[in-house]
Amino acid sequence: MRNTEEKDTGWGIMKRRPSSRIELLAPAGDLHRCRTAIRFGADAVYIGGQSYSLRSRASNFTNEDIAEACAFAKTYGARIHVTLNIIPHDEDFEGLIGYLQFLQEAGVTAVICASAAIMRLAKEYAPKLEVHCSTQMSITNAEAAAFLKEALDIDRVVLARECTMDDVRKIAENCPVQTEAFIHGGMCVNYSGRCTLSNRMTLRDANRGGCAQSCRWAYHLYDGNSEISSDPLFTMGSKDLCAAEYTADLIRAGVSSLKIEGRMKSEFYVASIVSAYRHLIDDLYANDCKLSEEAFRRHRQEIMRAENRETFAGFYPHRAGAESLIFHQTSNIDVNHDFLGVVRGYDPEAHTMTVECRNAFDRNEKLEVLAAGEENRVFTAEWIRNEEGELIERSSHPMAMVVLPAPFAVSEEDIIRRAYDH
Ligand code: SF4
Structure with a gap:
């Protein structure tokens, strides 16, 4: 059972988890999914406002929605993080300081940034906000985190998805700030934030929220003039991450937060995946991070019920090569009718x-x-x-x-x- 203190609130039962535990951080594309994530056990939810955020096609939150999300989260002892992770051009700074101050007033806990300029402005004009370095910054070593702490007084780094478990251990051990690691969801076949496929092919800027996921399209593949194989067509898209079997290792390594990717995902996905990881994490804490094979199999089965794409454990076991990373068109891409x-x-x-x-x-x-x-x-x-x-x-x-x-x-x-x- 979940180890929580419970108190009735106007919103239902408030569940406050011991703060020393690893945070379960969930995505939400709108207010409804944000409430769902919190109700089903997320300790924190990351959301995007209507500007400055990647995932421009996620529904995204108005300022009123953000204020309401913060009020709702507070009753559950949960936290709201807001993404400001575009790579900004000069015109993108208009209104930014006012927006940062609004977020602070609304009760947002943290902003997730990919630009040193936005981090500096956040620290200067909204000092109550924590500043988290987005995975778009490709942090793969503790030195980079130490530099950002010294230069900009950041509070957390979201590690690059390309870190192995050994990398994560070394970074968490030597890192002067909190670390956040991905546990589940989509992967970029290129380093996040270092890809211009979408910009080139659709004129939609991946680093300003417009990624058209061009890596997932089906391509004819040629060697010189001869087509290699068109059955099925080639895709560069990555399998999705499911690192459930590394949850105990990430807890032991001292990572502060486990992040689920997917602000575009449905209410069903958010409820199922958050609930499944909530149960897994609570079970690990209740059993000194050791679960029997059967207990783990059940947790994994629950997690996979929300998935309809092929998954892999990411780079945690070792640096992934094409065989483990690339999604195959023939694999399970059925829509989930559960x-x-x-x-x-x-x-x-x-x-x-x-x-x-x-x-x-x-x-x-x-x-x-x-x-x-x-x-x-x-x-x-x-x-x-x-x-x-x-x-x-x-x-x-x-x-x-x-x-x-x-x-x-x-x-x-x-x-x-x-x-x-x-
Ligand atoms: S095109 Fe694919 S690899 Fe490139 S940013 Fe978009 S999702 Fe990532």
């Missing part, structure tokens, strides 16, 4: 729940409820009623509201997914 709906209402007297559907499911199918801070619970949808109250055999319309039996209490925004036999 996400069946979101609970929108619960009637404790009638023992029913109202569910907003996402994917189809059948009467008598076994369903699983994913609830914040709880073990997953399975039940059978012995009947399904549509909005007119009629009994139906199959719920097949996305966004339709249906009523199901609720053999136990559920809460609004709990997630319904297909149940698997473990």
Whole structure:
């Protein structure tokens, strides 16, 4: 069970984790996903405002959203980090100081920057904000962190995804500031922040939030004039990172924060992946960082239920070569149909729940409820009623509201997914 102190708040149950533990840092593309990440166990969430942030196609937060995210996070003892990780041109500085001051006032904990100029301005004009060096700065050694600490008084470095576990240990041991390491999510096939593929091919600047993910496109590959193979077409895109098996090593190394990548990802992904890593981390702390093979297998299975791309352990075991890094077109790229709906209402007297559907499911199918801070619970949808109250055999319309039996209490925004036999 999770080791938390609990207190009822206007937002629900506040769960405050011991601050000495490693932070679980989750992504959120909008306010809704931010709340989901916090409810499902993130200690901190990183979000992007409407300017100065990469991922310009993520929904991104208005200033009002940021203030609301901070207020919500506070009730759970969680923190909000805001990305300001563009590589700025002169015109990008307009309004920046005012924005930094707004973030400080709103209760943001940290800004994630990739530009020394933005870091310096943050320290000067919004000194209560922590400054975290983005992975875009490709920090792969403790010397670089020491230099940035001395020159700009930074608080944390987000390590480059290209670090091996040995690199991470050495950096964490000798680093004068906190370290943050990626644990799960997309990888850049080129060093993050050092890629201009998208700029060249689509005129969309990857370092100002416009990456078109050109590395993931399918290419005809030629050796001179002869095409090598067009079945399947070649892609440079990387497999996704899943470093669950390195979680204990990263905790032991003294890393401060484990980061999940994916501000463009869905609510289902955020809930599932955050919940799965929350349980894994809490289980590791409860067992002196040692889990049996069976216990770890179950955690990994939970994590992988949110994934629909091939994964690898990144550079942690060793520097990855093309074989381990490159995503193959033929591998599992199916859309995940596990996400069946979101609970929108619960009637404790009638023992029913109202569910907003996402994917189809059948009467008598076994369903699983994913609830914040709880073990997953399975039940059978012995009947399904549509909005007119009629009994139906199959719920097949996305966004339709249906009523199901609720053999136990559920809460609004709990997630319904297909149940698997473990
Ligand atoms: S094109 Fe691919 S490798 Fe380059 S920045 Fe975009 S995601 Fe990264």
